[in-house]
Amino acid sequence: MHGDRLRAPSRLHAFNRYEIKYLIDVDQVDRLREEIERRLDRDRHCPEEGYSIWSTYYDTRRLRFYWEKIEGLKFRRKLRIRHYGDRFAATAETPVYVEIKQRVNKVTQKRRVRLPYAEALALCDRRQMVESDSQPFVEEVLDLVSRLDLGATAMTGYTRHAYVGRDADLGLRVTFDRRIRGRDRDFDLAAQAENRLIVPARKAIVEVKANERVPYWFTDLAAAQNLQVVRVSKYCQSVEAYGLVPRSIFHISDDHHADAHRPAYLKV
Template structure:
């Protein structure tokens, strides 16, 4: 059964393809591929993010408050209308990521967010999570805002499933045709050949991993896929209208790790 409630810390690192292969090969001494990557293949994750008319959720998130939240529908690959997807409520409190999700059919997820009325409960749904999402929806008037997809390789630590490392590449997005079933196409969010590594752990990372990150010269990065897509879209809007964007913020910021 898929895990539906997560509480963990997530640290992110950006790298090029050469750096990816180096650390991936070293990680294989301690970790093993996710079942979807057993044949050395990527799997594709597609997401539909919801926001208010004035993008208040992502704007609040980008201001880096102590508490932030977002809602999305997540699918693996390109789903059919009756395919199983996940409706996810993601929160971040003082650096701790809390993700709560429930499986629904794609059309049920659309209806739930669109009408704010929870679907009739049936086996396979998480009633507690549905109630929390229903409350969240009562606080906002949401609409589809952004489609994001990427190709992923995921690893689990041997003997410690609480430690997970993912590598995402070919991150693409669009702000039109906002249906998951419409295909996983979109404009590139980063330059080709770039990878986003995420280290996900319930507690601190093991010493061997901290040393490995240091040896590879990797530093924590503040990078939100949805947040950077929003900043990129805002810049495109200003550029198209020939209006100067008042504050130019970097797409990501590096942070050195103390070992």
């Protein structure tokens, strides 16, 4: 992508980052957040209780993007529509993001454009051109869904707490995701659909995103807390949880009985 496009006034947002993910027990979250809050600021969009993120992922009939992730290709990508906030309040005019997230070697690149929900669906589901001040990106999305015959495949949702760096840590972002759930049908955001927990309820995912490298203080904190790096994708978890493919070696399964008394399906 050309640098002049990034500098021009546009609703297209682009990010290049290194990402590391950790799987932790939920009873570690509060303690780890206390440590994080000593060095980072809470994201200004994040209330005390966190916020919801819902994403609809698009893939080919043979799940090309899923397999690119599982096989660890150096270049891989995903297309999704992402919504922040209460999904039941979503209307045709609700702003959402159409995103292409791709991995090039070890760098994660994310490009996205903000559109009304109805226009995002027109673009990704019905393959109709929509008007945007980021027209080259919209054209790229339309080409991708048309050329690869992409369709909505899985949805994920979770509650997130987010922190951003300050001073020497500018560009650093740390997020905590809990109640990670999904579904494989009824992809309308406001649908009265049931969602299955796709990561065990007692687990949370911590994501660390940095422009250049993760600071030493965080790697030291991770070592002190005995945090384990994992290779996990919420999209892949959802695909596997619904049996669209056999579970991979990367699947986070509930192999204990601690959650047996908890409901497997959630309405929210």
